[in-house]
Amino acid sequence: MPLIGPDALSKVFEDILAGKRRLVVWGVLDSTAVNFWQCPLPVDYIIDLNWQLWETDYNGLRVLSPSVLEAEPQGQIVVLVHYEFGKVFDLVTAFLDRFGGQDYFTPICLGEVALPREPISLPRRSLRELIAAPAGPDSRVERTHALWEKASSEDHLGRSKRLVADFRNRTRKKPPAARAGKAVLMIEQLHLGGAERQICNLAIGLRREGWEVVLAAHRQAVAEVAHYLQSIREAGVRYVVIPPSLPEGKDLGVILATALGAEIAEILWHLPGFLLSSIIALYSFLEEERPDILACYLDRSNVIGSMAGILAGVPSIIMSGRNVNPTQLPHFYKGQTKHFLRLYQLVIGLPGVTMSANSYYGASSYADWLGVALTDIPVVPNGLLDSSAHYGRGSASACRALMGVPAKGKIVLGIFRLAPEKRPTMFVEVFARLRQSIPDLQGVICGGGMLESSVAERIEALGLAGILRIVPSVRDVGIVIAMADLLLHVAEFEGTPNVILEAQAGGLPVVSTLSGGTGEVLAPELRAFATDLDDMDGLERNALRILIDDKLRSRLRQQGRKHMRCRHSLAALVANTLAAMNYKTPPRSGAA
Structure with missing residues (x-):
């Protein structure tokens, strides 16, 4: 059976809420709790390929073998597939075709699905209050109806842009006076590659200009880049790994509103669920570090980092794209580029947020994809360590x-x-x-x-x-x-x-x-x-x-x-990066 698109989900959701069809969830992942929060439909049970999870309990629901679908009448079950990218998704969809050909869809926020009718009457509680409200088993359907009706009163993307822009305009910390300050540099993982080399070069260059520098990643570096880590540590750069994480607990909306505040919880509810654990982890880190600038490299880190930086009020944020926009490199981000585009559109143009490229060709590729002027994407050419290689x-x-x-x-x-x-x-x-x-x-x-x-x-x-x-x-x-x-x-x-x-x-x-x-x-x-x-x-x-x-x-x-x-000196890389952010700073005397 084909994937159910967003336009066809209205009737499906209405049938689930009315008890005409039952919802089964495929996959116990870190993002499963997020998806339950963003789209709080009543769930019958969970299935997963991992046999060690069978007959266990997750969030009050049974976890069963996918083979149970073979006994389900066709047309009565709808499957929410949490594995929405890559080879696992292809395996799951093949399994669904094998066991009865059940209808399926991938994670989506309730606010992205159009209400199939005009709202009967808008709930008195605000969307923010509904997002953060507990969802007890007796009130789940009633609360979901209220949340859906309230969310449908405004275009989802338009509301997302409004919420993020308003938050940035009110909470951006004041850029410091011209001086070398503190910088956090963010990439998903250090491995052998051009962008990875450049972020290390930028880290070393900033240290030489007197900056305090932290290079952060969401995953451990591969063994082959031990020399990258050695070079940045010798320069005095701190390297940290910030794994994705979510607060523990059953009712995520209540937990996030309590821990981060209801306004941030409302913004997070509008973002792609598979990125939330990374955004929240990095936000918490930035809140502790309070950097003056945040520099992110490559698309996934760009959208995670820029959103976390905005929530943490980082004064100046710069994102550095790939050689070309990610739609031209499907083997890197299969199925994810539509989410990246949406997040880029939320942050580009906000105060203190800059999108950059390392060539005019790359800038043109991103400008066309993002629908912005070429002049909105400054070019920061790559720079090399001055030790690059004179050997006998x-x-x-x-x-x-x-x-x-x-x-x-x-x-x-x-x-x-x-x-x-x-x-x-x-x-x-x-x-x-x-x-x-x-x-x-x-x-x-x-x-x-x-x-x-x-x-x-x-x-x-x-x-x-x-x-x-x-x-x-x-x-x-x-x-x-x-x-x-x-x-x-x-x-x-x-x-x-x-x-x-x-x-x-x-x-x-x-x-x-x-x-x-x-x-x-x-x-x-x-x-x-x-x-x-x-x-x-x-x-x-x-x-x-x-x-x-x-x-x-x-x-x-x-x-x-x-x-x-x-x-293409290291000093030029630093100067061009800071200039792209309109950040002017003299070198600090006695820089390391």
Whole structure:
């Protein structure tokens, strides 16, 4: 059976409240309590694939095996599926089709569903009071009717915008006088990636300017980024993990209104339920830390962080987007982008809240998606640590030996995620062409990802096994850059590619496609060697020219380094970030 859309839910909800159909909930998650609060329909029982939960109790409801649906008459049951994203959702919907094809829908706030009739009479209590009211079993249907009628008196999105804007205008803390203050930087998780490297660079740069800096994440960093953590800690940056959390208790509305206040509880009721535990956890942290600025990186952290920052009254908040808006990268946020768009629309344009991008290409992508002017999204180019990589020949030789690369022969290097937007198979094809002209050419791909097995298969099929190597994790990018003779980058989507910045800083010539903001960061001399996205002949021709001409390669090394010193320093990253927030601060004397 197809998913029931919001437009068709009015009749379904009315039937559930009238006892004509029964509601079954699939999934015991952290967000289950939130969904019960935001859409307080009477529930018959809960089902879950986890057999250890069967015959247990959750919130006063039995948890059963999904197989019980097989005995339910078709048309009498409606299933609310709490797993609304990714592979688990696909598994659940397949299960539903197998066991009777029951109707199903995904979590939604009651206020988003139109009342199927004109309100009989608006309840005397305000929406805020109804949201925070206890929902006893005897009064659940009556309270839900009252809540639905009250919520239907105003457009849900319009009311959300009004509530958030009014709260921000009244509670934003006064920006401090021009000085280096306290900054919290927020990302969902630290792993190997460009945005993760940039947020660490910004943290270090702010410390050098005298700021107190906290780098926060919702999940523990992966093991491969231990060197990121070491670098920020050595700079005096505090790193914390803030896992999503909800207050414990049966009646979430009452608990949140008591703990956070009825006004904040009302705002939270309007937000996507799957993000609430993260927003609440970060809000509590920001209330304790009281930073002057909050900088968030990547879409999920942007919408969580900006909303938590607004609730905590943080004076200045900046969000940094991906290379392109998230609708163009469905493998990252499948099913979530509609929620992100709604939250972005709630916060963009509010006092002290800024959306940014790291390239003009990325800014244009976000402006089109968000429906704002390009000038509303300032560009903050990426910046590098000034230690980016001048290594001697001895280090490069040792790296060759470690990776099993012969001592002789030039090396073509690729540093990228093995993901569709980076087009790793195209890299392999271009390398294979170059190898035909330069028989002793060697290749190294540094990076892992979802396409690793298919890329390895293509390397094998082209007879390049042992010649073009995949190294999933590299701790020191600088030494790999020093080892190589050319960086080849063939991505389809980019913002400001860190690897191209690092290659130029390390004196490594670059041949790349002109994807996204790539052309914005190339030294003028190197831009002449960039090609259109699908020009494999041009990539081969330009790479071959640089590889066989030692004098040209030497000149391009010098030009790349000079360009980086002038345009993409750490100090420039800090200055541009603060300028995007209209935050002016002089360096503090004796900065760390």
